[in-house]
Amino acid sequence: MVLTLGFMLAEVIGGLLSGSLALLADAGHMLSDGVSLLLSWLAFIYSDKQADFKRTFGWHRFQTLAAFVNGLSLLVIAAWIIWEAAWRFYQPVEIMAKPMFIIAVLGLLVNVVVFKILQGGDHDNLNLKSAMIHVMGDLLGSVAAIVAAVLIYFYAWNWADPLLSLLVAMLIIRSGWQVVKKATHILLEGSPNNIDTDAVKNKIIADIKTVIDVHHIHTWSLTNDKHLMSLHIKVDEHVDDYDVLREIKELIERNFPIFHTTIQIEHLDCPDDACR
Structure with a gap:
C-alpha cells in the first residue's frame, strides 16, 4: 500500500510535467489502488472479529462491502479516463516522451511487485480479487504508457496517448463491473451459484x-x-x-x-x- 501510494505521487508529477494522460490515468488508478489495498487490509482484520449481539454472524460481510466499494472506484476511474481521453482527441497537448517512458517503466516494475505479493493470497476471496484487479489495471496502464511513449518519441503520434488510455479504461470497466455485480449479488442475499x-x-x-x-x-x-x-x-x-x-x-x-x-x-x- 505504501509502495503504491508513494509511486502514485511520482506519476502525478511525471504526468503533469510530461503532459501524458496515460500517466495521469495510471496515477489516478494507483490512488484507487491504495484505497483498495487499505480497504482490503481493514476487511481482513474486521472479518476475523468475533460475533456480538449486534452482528450475530460477525464481520464477514465487511469483505464483500469493501469489494463493492473497490469495484465502484474502478468504474469511476475508468469514466474519468474516458472523459479526459475524449477531450484530448479534440485538444491535443504536447507530450514529453522520454520522462513519460522512464516513469511508466518504473511504474510497471512497482505494479509487478505488488501483484506478485497479492498473488500469494486466497484467489477465491472476492475482496482480494478486486484488489488484484485494481493492480492489474495499473499494470496495463503502465504498459499502455510505455507503448504510447515509444510511438510518440519515434513517430510523433500524440494521439496514441489518449487512444491507449481508452483501451485500458475499457479493460478496467469490464473487470470493475464483474466485481460490482458479484458483490451486489451477495449484498442483496442472492443464492450462491454453486449450490443447487x-x-x-x-x-x-x-x-x-x-x-x-x-x-x-x-x-x-x-x-x-x-x-x-x-x-x-x-x-x-x-x-x-x-x-x-x-x-x-x-x-x-x-x-x-x-x-x-x-x-x-x-x-x-x-x-x-x-x-x-
Whole structure:
C-alpha cells in the first residue's frame, strides 16, 4: 500500500510535467489502488472479529462491502479516463516522451511487485480479487504508457496517448463491473451459484428415510465462500428430532459447501402461509 501510494505521487508529477494522460490515468488508478489495498487490509482484520449481539454472524460481510466499494472506484476511474481521453482527441497537448517512458517503466516494475505479493493470497476471496484487479489495471496502464511513449518519441503520434488510455479504461470497466455485480449479488442475499437447492432437497429425502418432505429452502452468502442455508424438514411423527437434525447437518456438511445451516423440524403440515 505504501509502495503504491508513494509511486502514485511520482506519476502525478511525471504526468503533469510530461503532459501524458496515460500517466495521469495510471496515477489516478494507483490512488484507487491504495484505497483498495487499505480497504482490503481493514476487511481482513474486521472479518476475523468475533460475533456480538449486534452482528450475530460477525464481520464477514465487511469483505464483500469493501469489494463493492473497490469495484465502484474502478468504474469511476475508468469514466474519468474516458472523459479526459475524449477531450484530448479534440485538444491535443504536447507530450514529453522520454520522462513519460522512464516513469511508466518504473511504474510497471512497482505494479509487478505488488501483484506478485497479492498473488500469494486466497484467489477465491472476492475482496482480494478486486484488489488484484485494481493492480492489474495499473499494470496495463503502465504498459499502455510505455507503448504510447515509444510511438510518440519515434513517430510523433500524440494521439496514441489518449487512444491507449481508452483501451485500458475499457479493460478496467469490464473487470470493475464483474466485481460490482458479484458483490451486489451477495449484498442483496442472492443464492450462491454453486449450490443447487433441488439437489439438496433430493439428497436429504433419498438418504434419510424418516424425512417426508423438504421445503422453504433459502440460501445466501456472507462472503464469496461462506454460504448459509435455512430449510424446513417434515419428518415422521415418531422420530427423535435431535437424531434427524444431526443426520441432516452431517449430510449437508459432507456434500455441500454450507458454512451455517438453520433447520426447522415439522411433524405436521407447515404452519406458514406460503406452504398452503
